[in-house]
Amino acid sequence: MSDNLPEWKAAYVPEGEIWKYTEQHFIFNNGTDPETLDPHLMTGLPEMRLAEALFEGLVTYDPADLTPRPGVAKSWKVSENGLVYTFYLREDAKWSDGKEVTSHDFLSAWKRGLSPINRYINLFFPIAGAENYSKGKRTDFNEVGIYARDPHTLEVVLHAPCPYFLDLVAFPTYYPVRVDLIEKFQEKWTRPENIIGNGPFVLKEWSPREQILFEKNPYYWDRDFVKLELITALPISDLNTAYKLFQDDKLHWMPALPVSRIEELKRNPDYYVYPMLGNYFYRFNVTKPPFDDSRVRKAFCLATDRVEICKELLKGGEQPSSHFCPPVAGYKPIEGLKHDIVTARKLLAAAGYGKDKKEFPKMEISYNTSEGHKMIAEAISQQWKQNLGVDVGTRNMEWKVYLDNQNNLDYAISRSSWIGDYADPFTFFSIFRTDDGNNRTGWSCREYDELLDTVSVTLNRKERNNLFKKLEHLLVEQECPVLPIYDYVNKGLIKESVLGWETNIRDVHPLKYIWRE
C-alpha cells in the first residue's frame, strides 16, 4: 500500500506489522468536556480536536508542517489570479452511513456556516459575496461564490486573493455537515445515536464529563491507512490527577501540564515543548491619560524585562518577545523594543513625569483571576517601580467582568493573549485595525489600516512579509498600543509508544496518523 503513497504520507506508515501487536487504543486528556460537537458552533481547541476525528474538510493539515494535504478533495487547482479554487472531490469519500460525500454537501454545510450562529463566520468572508449574504444584505445564496459544478467538483470564487485560503478550508468551520440530520434532530444531532460524519472515526459514546469514545469509521475512504481502533478523550480538568493517570499508563497524551510541577515534569523523557502560534501581551488603553501618550507606552515597554519573566517565573520554555506576531509562514519578526531602562526613563521624563515634574498617576494592571496572571502582573509592576519609579497596582477580576471592562475600555493596562486562527501573520495584525472588535485599546492609525488593506491583496510571500514588518514596526516600536511579553509554547507529555504525533505551531495533531507501538 505504501508504494502508492506520496512521500510525506508514507512516512506515517508503520514498518511491517509491528502495530498489530499493540492494542490500537489511544487515550488522551482533552482537559474539559466539549461545549459542542457541531463544527459551526465550536470555538475552542478541545472541541476542534474532537471534530477533526469526526469530520474531514476538502483539505487537511499536514501533521508536521500544516501544509494543505488532500482530504475529501483529492486535488485542487488555483487560477492564476488566485481568485478561483476548483476542488476535485474523491469518488470514494463517504459519510459514516455509507452515503456519498458530494459537492452539494459542502454547499449546504457552508450555507449553514454563513448563518449568524457561527462565531467563526468571518473565516468565510474571503469568498465572494459571503459577507454580504451573511449580513443579510443579499438574500440569494447563488450570489455567493460557491458553485457545485458536478457532484465531484466544487468551485470557490474569492473576492480578493487570499494566500491562506487553503488553510481556512482545512479549519472546522469549513467541514461538511449533514444538514438533513440537523434539521431532523435539532441540537440533538451531535449525539452518538444521531451523528453522521465523514472523518476517520465515528462517535461511539459521549458521557458528559466522563469520557468520549471514538471508533474507526468503516466507511472512511482512507480506512486502510488508519491504525487506531479506539480513541478515548477524557475531560479531566485537574491536571495533577491527569498526571497520576499518565504515570500509571492510563493516559498516553496530556496537552496541558500542572504548572506548579513544571520543574519536575521537564525531567520526564515524555516531556515536549515547542513554539506555538500565540502570544501573551498587555493592552494599553490609549484613550485616557497617561497612556494616550505614545512616549509613556514606549517607556513602559522598554522598562519591562521579559527575559526575567520567562526565565525566573514561567520556566516552561516560553520565548520572551518584543514582537506581536510570532514567527510563522516565513515571517521573521523585527526586534521590537528591548529592555532599555535609560531610554525608558528619558521618554517618561519627556512626557512630563518624574522628579520635579508631574507625579505619575496611580494605575492598575487588570487581569482575569488566575495564579499565573497574578504572578506576572506583580513581577512587571515591580519592574516598573524599580526601573521607572512608578506605582502600578494589580487588580484581578472574574472572567466575564474582565472581558466587559476590556471591551468597554474601562481599564488602564489589561492582560491579553491572542491565538492565531491560520498560519499567516494577518491573523495577528488584523485585530488592531481601527474599530476592529478585537482591537480593545482605542488605538487607531490610518497608516496601519492602509497597510492592512495593501497586505490583504498582496499574494507575493516576500512582499507580504515586508508589509507585515512595517505593521509590526508601527505596532510595537512606534505606537505601542500593546506591550508584548512572550510567545506561547505548547508543552505536554506524550508516551514514547505513540507514533505519528508531530509537533507544530497550531497544536493540531490529526488523529488519523497516530498509532501505538
Next chain:
Amino acid sequence: MGRYLLRRLIFVPIILFILITITFFLVRMAPGGPFSSERELPPGVEEALTKKYNLDGSLSSQYGRYLVGLLQGDLGPSLKQKDFSVNEIISNHLPPSILLGITALLISLFAGVVAGLVSASKSNSMLDYSTMAFAVIGISLPVFVFGPLLQTLFSRVFHILPVSGYKGISLHLILPAVTLGLPFAARFARLTRAGMLEVLSEDFITTARSKGLTERTIVLRHALKGALLPVVSFLGPAIASITTGSLVVEKIFNIPGLGREFVESALNRDYFMIMGTVIVYGTLIIVCNLAVDIVYGFLDPRVGNEN
C-alpha cells in the same frame, strides 16, 4: 403535627417562587453576558444568539416566558453546553452526585457519631483529645489537599484504588466519598460529643446512674436519642449540600456530578443553567429541612406541638 406539616408544605412553593424570582433578576444584573468572549463576536451573531435562546425582549417578558416553561417542566437550554438542555444536564449529573453524596454521608455519619460517642463517654481523656484533634483537622484540612493525598497514597503507592473516574457503585467511589465526607464526619463527631455531654449532665441521667444502670445502657438507651438532636438538625442542610456535589472533589476525581455546574454556570453566565442548579439545590434544602423537622418531631415531642 398534621396541621403543622400542612402549613409547612404550603410554604414550599412560595419559598421556591421567591428564590426563582430573586435569582432570575440577580444573575441578569451581573456584568458581562453569556456570549462575551476573548474574541469579539462577528456582527449579527450576538443578535442571532440572543434571539435563538429567547433572550430578547424586556426582562419581565423573559421572566414570564421562563416561568411558563418552568411550569411545563422545561428548564431551558444551556448557553454554554450547546448540545444539551438544562433538563438533560441535571438528569445526567445529579445521579452521580446523589450516589457519591449518600455514600459520603453514610461514611461520615457512621464515623462521626461513633467518634463523638467514644469521645463523650471518655471525656477529657487522651482518647477524647486525640479524637477531637482529628476532628479539628478534618474540618480545617482543605479538600484539595486531602483528596490528592488519598490518591497518592492509595493509588500511586499501594495501588489498591483507582485514581479517578466514575463507574457507578464501584471501588471508584471510595476515595471521593471519603474526601467529601471527611469535613462532615468531623462536624458530626463534634456535634455528637457536645450533645452527649449535655445530655449526660442532666438529672434523668443521674437518676439512671443512681439506679445502677451500666454506662453502656445509659448512653445507648437513654442519652443517645437526645444527644443526636443537634446531629439531626445539621443533617438537613448536610444532605442537601453533600448530594448536590462539590466542585473540588469532582474535579480531583473526575466525577461527572452537578457540583461543577453550580460554579461554572455562574462564571459562564449560563443563565438557564444557573436557574436550574438553584432550583435543584433550593428544592433539596427545603425538602431536607422539612424531613428533618418531621424526624425532630418524633425525637422531641415539643416540636410542632404548640397547640
